[in-house]
Amino acid sequence: TGFYPDRVVVFWRRDGQELHEQVDPGEVLPNHDGTFQVSVDLDLKAVPQEDWGRYECVVQLRGIEDISTPLDPALIRTNSEDQSGLTIPIIIGLLVLLLAAAAVVGVLLYKKRNASGQRHKPVGSDTSSENTEGQNPAPEAQPLTTSPDDNFLDKVEDAYQEKGF
Template sequence: MEMKALIGLLLLAGCHGVSSVIYSLKYFITEASGVSNIPEFVGVAMLNELQMGCYDSNSQKMVLNHSWMDQCARDYPDVLKDITLRAQGYYQGMKADIERLKKRFKQTGDVHTYQFMSGCEWDDEDNATDGYGRYGYDGEDHLALDMKTWTWTVLPQQVKLDEGSAARGFLKNYYNKVCISWLKMFLTYGRSTLQRTERPEVSLLQRSPSSPVVCHATGFYPERVVVFWRRDGEELYEHVDHGEVLPNPDGTFQVSVDLNLTLVPQEDWRRYECVVQLKGIEDISILLDPALVRTNWGKTGPGRDGGVKSEITTPIIIVCVVLLLAAVAAGVVVYKKRKR
């Protein structure tokens, strides 16, 4: 659910530094038909990029992910009940929507997905708020909420749907008041977790002698990180490939930035360095020394001294903790890419 933030990172060429944090409360909901071995309905609640809880049609209850969320639920049981009831309502409503859309598009009983991405944002510096709502069907945009008129637009035809003043009033009240108040409430419990800073581990990796050298940073928090390559102190823009910031199972993040050195002689490698910038810590710089590059082709890697010191395999980063979250994440990523 991108809307302004699915993963919350903006990489602008030539512009570094970390902007002020805008807090967000987001919901990722997926209804699937014709898919076995996973729940028919899954909903995930996120505070910024931190998962707070998950609801699925098999368990039919909200599972909380942090001790501070357990405390929040004890202090405000009506809020947890309200969110659970909303999830159950979306389950039944989106299930009916899939059948309606299948008939509309004259589709059979094959696999189909219907997704809803919703959220609100709050800037604690100027108290500005914003929100977003969007539906997607089978990986394509379907409906988008206009936050000015509080009406839905059918995409890509750009047809306006006005469901009446009562519906507009409900949407306006939810996004401007209810969602923002919940966001601020959750933030009072989870602020210490969200505002922590965890220093990344930075490694230089290379799969084969002809592959790009990868600057891999992992284990950092928050997710707003800047990673780039420099040569002789000047930032490089050519032959550099920036990867997406991805979540780790422990709530931290990882990112990789590739540098193609096909035409660069190895004796010139030390002119290059990878730089990692994260709010709250000093810049991390790692020199491109061939002896420091970790490879996965054995003990005879391309070091100036004749090889790397030991055989090290490329790290395998486990992103998904449970199958149902993997299904939701996959659906969201596909939808984001199709949307872009």
Template sequence: MQLFLALCFLLGIPSGAPEIHSLKHFYTASTQVPNFPEFVQVGLVDELQITHFDSNTRRKVPKHDWVNKITEQDPEYWDRSTERNLERQQTFKVNINIMKKRLNQTGGVHILQTMYGCEWDDETDEVNGNWQYGYDGEDFISLDLKTETWIAPVQQAVPTKHKWDNDKADLVYLRNYLTTDCVDWLKKYVEFGRSSLMRKDLPSVSLLQKTPSSPLTCHATGFYPDRADLFWKKDEEELHEDVVKGEILPNHDGSFQMSVDLDLSALKDEDWGRYSCVFHLAGGQEVSKRLDKRDIRTNWKTNDGGQRLFISLSFSPVSFVPF
């Protein structure tokens, strides 16, 4: 059975394993953050970004062609969603001003964030939802869907909790949205983007080094999706010291690449076999490459006068209310 599942993954054949799908919306309003829009909204399905809006472009847009299939059923969707985000931008401005007054703040950098969404198990049909706010990097208030009440982890959120707990009609609306409307949207997106959302590609992993004194780079390229990690291990334990991890970057073909550097200056020859570079893809699939001098591609001269090749890493419908 394990071999069958492995072959299904390598050949791109669905294994039939249950999936818990998610739809999440993130809103970020900020003040005095350099080179960053005052208001940003992104939507994600299964952690893949599908929509974007910001106060600079003032337009909500799809991030993938398949997301635009929604206009086949609703031709005015993007115009209507744009207008709603322009309205939400004003509400977030009001809420930031309310927060600043409650905390006796004046100027400076401040960030108000909202995340809401739902999950759906495509095997059991079980659904769940959540709605929460954060201010300046700290939890501010969140919805307890089971009790249909708001949780205030800080004193400044208590007035908001009392106000929103007393609005029974809005609580009923939020519960219906998170457990029904949101899930309906999620199912639509999963249907539209199944080929992209279910796609999983493992990368090729290489060991690269410019000179014998340079850090050793473990480079993984060609993987999809971008929900992945790359790290060094020693004796099966992940290393955190003498390691520098790079960002995940896009390739021209839609796949992704990333790298992680390891400082070899203190590494003894007899310990090389204890190290390995591990790529981990969301869902549990891994690629491991053990540290071996013979596998390193580099620019330095060899003893026979030749030159090993080093490959250069060139990279090409929800309402909000005031607090």
């Protein structure tokens, strides 16, 4: 990309011989700045990576010596299916899904346990019911409720202040 004029020849060679098969020549396209670009794709599916050194991309422009670049993944963009770059994002995604599933299961178990009527009793309360009918149990033996009254936060704040927190 970025050459001028638009007359350019780009091709692939293997062992010094121009390739015609496994090559997909592209069209010369204009850039926004008045220069041009072209791509010529080489299909390397059947070529082992250890043979890549036998291949080179050649660019010919009038008035300039041929520019030859050996096939090297570090220098030439490839469409190879290298999956190693996806390993970490896949692992992170799976961990996030696992944690989300564990959180959902935890919330469901918590709600099920609370909905089944199991309430926490205050420390020191007796599990047996020795009260006779008509008597109200002591306040510390009454089950906890989950709906606080309007002044609940004020009471909690006052209790913390009394304790010096």
